[in-house]
Amino acid sequence: MIRFLLHRFALSLVTFWVIVTAVFFLLRLAPGGPFDGERRLPPEVEANLRAAYHLDEPLPQQYLRYLRMLASGDLGPSFEQKDFSVNELVARGAPVSLLVGGLALGLALVTGLAFGIVAGTRPDGAADRLLMGIANVGLALPSIVLAPLAVLVFAVWLRWLPAGGIGSPAHFVLPAIALALPFAAAIARLTRGGVADTLTEPHVRTARAKGLSSTRTLVWHVLPLGLQPVLSFLGPAAATLLTGSVVIEQVFDLPGIGRYFVQAALNRDYTLVMGVVVVYAALILVFNLLVDLAYARLDPRIRTAPE
Amino acid sequence: MTRRQRGGWRRTRCLSVLLAALLPLAIVTPPPALGEPAPVLRIGNAGEPATLDPHRYNLRLEETILTDLFLGLTTFDAHANVVPGAAERWQVSDDGLTWTFRLRDGLAWSDGTPLTAHDFVYSLRRLLDPATAASLAYFLYPLKNAAAVNAGEKPVTELGVHAPDDATLVLTLEKPYPYLPERLLYPTGYPVPRHVIERVGDAWVEPEHWVSNGAYVLEDWQPQASVTLRRNPRFADSGLPPAHVERVVYLPLASEQNAYNRYRAGDVHAIASFPAGQLDAVRDALPEHLRLSPLLSIMYLVFDTRRPPFDDARVREALALAIDRETLTDTVQRAGNVPSASFVPSLVSGYEPVPEPHAGLPGPERMARARALLEAAGYGPGNPLEITLRYISGTEQKRTSLAIAAFWQQLGVRTRLHQAELKVHFSDLRQGNFQVAIAGWFGESNPEHYLGLLKSDTGDVNYGGYRNPEFDAQMNRAAAVADLATRNRLLRDAEAIGIADFPVVPLYSVTVRRLVHPDLAGWYDNPRDAHPARFLHWR
Numbered sequence: 001m002i003r004f005l006l007h008r009f010a011l012s013l014v015t016f017w018v019i020v021t022a023v024f025f026l027l028r029l030a031p032g033g034p035f036d037g038e039r040r041l042p043p044e045v046e047a048n049l050r051a052a053y054h055l056d057e058p059l060p061q062q063y064l065r066y067l068r069m070l071a072s073g074d075l076g077p078s079f080e081q082k083d084f085s086v087n088e089l090v091a092r093g094a095p096v097s098l099l100v101g102g103l104a105l106g107l108a109l110v111t112g113l114a115f116g117i118v119a120g121t122r123p124d125g126a127a128d129r130l131l132m133g134i135a136n137v138g139l140a141l142p143s144i145v146l147a148p149l150a151v152l153v154f155a156v157w158l159r160w161l162p163a164g165g166i167g168s169p170a171h172f173v174l175p176a177i178a179l180a181l182p183f184a185a186a187i188a189r190l191t192r193g194g195v196a197d198t199l200t201e202p203h204v205r206t207a208r209a210k211g212l213s214s215t216r217t218l219v220w221h222v223l224p225l226g227l228q229p230v231l232s233f234l235g236p237a238a239a240t241l242l243t244g245s246v247v248i249e250q251v252f253d254l255p256g257i258g259r260y261f262v263q264a265a266l267n268r269d270y271t272l273v274m275g276v277v278v279v280y281a282a283l284i285l286v287f288n289l290l291v292d293l294a295y296a297r298l299d300p301r302i303r304t305a306p307e
Numbered sequence: 308m309t310r311r312q313r314g315g316w317r318r319t320r321c322l323s324v325l326l327a328a329l330l331p332l333a334i335v336t337p338p339p340a341l342g343e344p345a346p347v348l349r350i351g352n353a354g355e356p357a358t359l360d361p362h363r364y365n366l367r368l369e370e371t372i373l374t375d376l377f378l379g380l381t382t383f384d385a386h387a388n389v390v391p392g393a394a395e396r397w398q399v400s401d402d403g404l405t406w407t408f409r410l411r412d413g414l415a416w417s418d419g420t421p422l423t424a425h426d427f428v429y430s431l432r433r434l435l436d437p438a439t440a441a442s443l444a445y446f447l448y449p450l451k452n453a454a455a456v457n458a459g460e461k462p463v464t465e466l467g468v469h470a471p472d473d474a475t476l477v478l479t480l481e482k483p484y485p486y487l488p489e490r491l492l493y494p495t496g497y498p499v500p501r502h503v504i505e506r507v508g509d510a511w512v513e514p515e516h517w518v519s520n521g522a523y524v525l526e527d528w529q530p531q532a533s534v535t536l537r538r539n540p541r542f543a544d545s546g547l548p549p550a551h552v553e554r555v556v557y558l559p560l561a562s563e564q565n566a567y568n569r570y571r572a573g574d575v576h577a578i579a580s581f582p583a584g585q586l587d588a589v590r591d592a593l594p595e596h597l598r599l600s601p602l603l604s605i606m607y608l609v610f611d612t613r614r615p616p617f618d619d620a621r622v623r624e625a626l627a628l629a630i631d632r633e634t635l636t637d638t639v640q641r642a643g644n645v646p647s648a649s650f651v652p653s654l655v656s657g658y659e660p661v662p663e664p665h666a667g668l669p670g671p672e673r674m675a676r677a678r679a680l681l682e683a684a685g686y687g688p689g690n691p692l693e694i695t696l697r698y699i700s701g702t703e704q705k706r707t708s709l710a711i712a713a714f715w716q717q718l719g720v721r722t723r724l725h726q727a728e729l730k731v732h733f734s735d736l737r738q739g740n741f742q743v744a745i746a747g748w749f750g751e752s753n754p755e756h757y758l759g760l761l762k763s764d765t766g767d768v769n770y771g772g773y774r775n776p777e778f779d780a781q782m783n784r785a786a787a788v789a790d791l792a793t794r795n796r797l798l799r800d801a802e803a804i805g806i807a808d809f810p811v812v813p814l815y816s817v818t819v820r821r822l823v824h825p826d827l828a829g830w831y832d833n834p835r836d837a838h839p840a841r842f843l844h845w846r
Contacts, residue, residue, distance in 0.1 A: 048438075
């Protein structure tokens with residue numbers, strides 16, 4: 001098990017390095033630079049700026065400088081946000097992204113499981129048809145359509161909830177719901193399928209025949225087996241949700257790191273883009289590692305198979 | 308299934324549904340009080356400031372906040388006219404080269420430290436010191452030796468600024484520059500607190516170290532969420548009227564749609580812009596909130612005059628003639644923009660811009676003339692002109708470009724459209740990597756600010772590489788004159804020479820579309836779109 005863990009960890013580190021390197025060079029290949037704007041920049045001023053950010057050095061030297069900084073935990077100064085370091089920006093943005101992602105994950109799990117269980121216990125009943133219909137709509141509606149619609153209805157027309165920004169718990173309601181919906185729908189469908197299939201298994205019938213209550217049967221005999229597809233879906237889904245959604249943060253003016261990703265890329269803010277990529281990559285790799293471990297725990301073949 | 312079993316499943320089901328329904332309710336709290344007059348003024352800004360260091364700033368949306376935080380030698384009144392600021396009055400020498408500013412009595416930093424002329428000397432030197440890497444340092448290149456100091460060729464002590472005593476500041480110029488009071492409005496001319504910077508370094512811009520001399524001080528800055536200003540009680544010490552509102556919160560609303568939503572939801576009291584497509588809806592639903600105000604600006608087409616086909620002035624003129632600017636602004640854009648026949652915006656004060664030679668000609672005659680010019684240049688049905696028009700990604704620019712291509716199609720010109728995001732667009736333009744492109748220039752009430760773009764020694768913002776020695780000579784003649792009226796007359800002559808060559812096609816001046824709460828007093832529309840918070844109050 002330890003060997004398996006070390007192996008996976010080393011593999012993650014290599015992946016991380018590949019991502020950092022690829023993004024570093026791709027960014028510099030993109031046309032335009034951090035100091036291209038509509039206002040005039042005399043050559044001496046541009047030279048001052050380039051020197052201040054070490055952009056006057058050869059690219060390999062800049063790359064090594066960046067790796068050295070990264071190794072010491074320093075993401076560098078932001079080109080565009082001059083009053084904050086990338087570390088500060090990420091430290092302030094990540095909690096917002098993680099909070100919205102966490103809320104959405106919780107919401108998706110609770111509603112998805114509830115819908116799925118209700119539908120799955122009476123397959124093809126009226127409730128099943130209705131709930132799965134709703135889930136299909138949820139799957140089909142992308143956040144980019146749903147989120148602005150939600151703002152229009154609940155913030156602008158009804159004025160029940162804020163239209164964007166942060167400041168109170170109410171500010172997180174619409175973003176969390178809009179972010180959660182497609183995931184809730186997916187979980188509902190997976191749960192419904194798993195539960196419906198498991199209900200026909202002999203051991204469930206035996207449990208019922210022995211006089212177990214429906215709730216106990218569901219909790220102890222149906223769900224452990226029926227929820228396995230949901231578990232394998234949750235790994236990547238959690239990573240996606242917790243790293244925030246670029247779209248949701250834009251629509252709701254949330255100061256998370258997803259927004260930096262878009263703006264920094266447009267501004268050619270090399271260090272800030274790198275910083276966000278580093279955080280995203282690290283989070284996704286950690287989740288993948290956790291999922292690998294969970295699989296290994298469930299299935300001994302994975303951890304003992306010759307590599 | 309038995310009856311009992313069914314009931315059991317139903318109970319479980321009810322429980323799950325209830326749980327799912329309760330979860331969102333549990334985190335809903337009532338939204339904050341909306342849209343009412345409040346001691347806190349919430350203003351939507353056009354985006355997130357990149358810095359609040361007045362020497363390192365770059366954007367108009369940063370100017371908005373910095374104007375509240377600092378007071379320069381000159382400042383705005385409520386109508387954005389240039390009036391004395393930290394300087395009470397000033398004198399200019401006869402040759403226009405020496406400007407002597409007398410500072411107000413009782414000037415102080417927000418921490419109570421007296422503010423003297425030496426603070427201005429320190430600040431101007433800091434702006435032009437190459438180590439500051441100020442991207443707008445060139446705003447004060449009119450100062451003597453400023454360019455050389457900024458290039459590191461001369462020490463900062465050689466800069467044309469000194470303080471004979473605490474209350475007197477003397478600026479020496481390279482050449483006469485009668486627009487200096489306006490140029491000093493920009494944050495590049497603001498004083499920064501030497502006593503704090505020398506103690507804490509770059510951290511001086513953080514709220515806990517913040518010291519400034521404006522009507523407000525920085526209380527808090529949450530990146531991407533808000534910049535909160537608090538009234539500076541020391542501001543009144545200098546005899547200027549203090550701010551009315553205790554706190555001002557600037558929210559970075561980069562998306563026009565989000566700004567519009569949040570204004571309608573009652574979350575902000577004023578916004579910087581809303582989507583052009585909503586103009587008619589706003590006119591119907593919120594007429595008393597709507598503020599349409601033309602901005603000192605010119606949007607124009609620029610031709611690469613160095614290469615065919617646009618090295619031929621006849622081709623440029625033909626394409627200029629074919630564009631009907633009124634149709635463009637009033638029918639295509641419908642965003643309130645103002646058509647312009649001159650390169651210098653008509654809003655520039657004390658100056659009468661020179662329209663294009665054929666500005667008054669009726670449509671059919673313009674088209675006939677354009678066809679004749681194109682034919683003379685060798686283009687026609689057998690040999691159609693094929694060109695690429697570049698524009699910045701976005702709905703409004705796209706519609707504009709499509710309309711321009713349609714105008715040109717009437718001449719048999721085939722136009723390919725090429726869009727790019729802002730950084731790429733201007734990077735391409737500066738490198739001369741285009742044929743014809745949409746560009747824009749914003750800012751000053753000073754004809755030179757616009758005409759300077761066409762001088763051959765201007766560098767890469769003369770995107771099209773326009774070069775006419777006669778135009779250059781006339782611009783240089785004007786630059787040597789200290790008297791404003793004479794100078795503007797010479798500039799008019801230069802404009803007439805330049806516009807007749809059609810290096811650019813003026814299209815329109817941008818109109819700012821704002822929503823402002825009708826109970827907010829002290830907000831006056833003006834061509835600079837400057838609305839210092841210290842003049843705002845609730846009715």
